[in-house]
């Protein structure tokens with residue numbers, strides 16, 4: 001956000017800066033009103049979990065944050081979403097540039113059918129982040145290290161990304177997302193296709209990533225939300241019912257719908 005003299009000002013909650021500010025957001029798929037008047041401020045350097053029963057709008061809302069809903073013809077979005085004070089739906093914003101800044105990791109690991117190296121190098125190449133091969137090598141190495149997979153793949157960077165195990169593929173996809181120097185990482189059920197060991201590794205990684213990014217994760221697992229997030233948003237039938245400290249949402253929810261969900265009575 002900027003004040004009258006164009007100096008950067010920050011809205012603070014506790015010690016954390018606000019990274020994403022959403023106001024009165026509505027999403028419609030045709031006549032289906034999937035997100036109803038949602039306002040929320042998402043912190044920087046924090047993991048925020050979106051939880052709620054199937055069909056409540058978690059993924060829809062997540063996709064608003066990097067304009068992935070633009071690719072769905074019948075989707076219509078109203079309201080304001082600002083990242084660092086800038087309206088991401090402004091006509092001047094290029095969605096491709098936006099998605100480099102707001103990276104996304106999907107439910108099913110989806111590496112390109114290319115080498116491990118090329119999977120990570122692709123984004124930095126198209127965004128012109130490296131002047132030469134040595135710089136590109138550096139970016140690839142840094143991203144793979146950040147995604148905690150470098151040691152496992154450093155001797156076979158030319159091998160196909162699709163030949164890795166599911167957990168490795170997901171960490172490769174995380175490396176691909178962080179290679180373009182994003183500021184926000186969106187994760188849509190990133191562990192749902194992984195076994196418990198790979199899930200543990202990715203969860204550990206999410207905890208490390210929050211030192212550098214604002215991470216928003218959709219999860220069906222309340223245990224996972226409790227393990228990895230500091231803030232939790234509970235959605236129900238398109239409404240954001242409750243948002244706050246994860247510990248408080250799970251131990252002392254204010255709304256009866258949240259309580260019913262976390263105690264397993266709905267969902």
Ligand SMILES: Nc1ncnc2c1ncn2[C@@H]1O[C@H](COP(=O)(O)OP(=O)(O)OP(=O)(O)O)[C@@H](O)[C@H]1O
Pocket residue numbers: 029032034052053054055056057058059060061072074
């Ligand atoms: N591409 C789409 N086209 C039309 N309607 C959609 C689309 N995606 C989602 N919806 C509708 O929007 C509503 C919210 O769905 P969404 O997938 O966001 O919920 P969710 O909470 O992420 O569900 P789940 O936990 O099952 O993934 C549902 O009514 C769903 O049918």
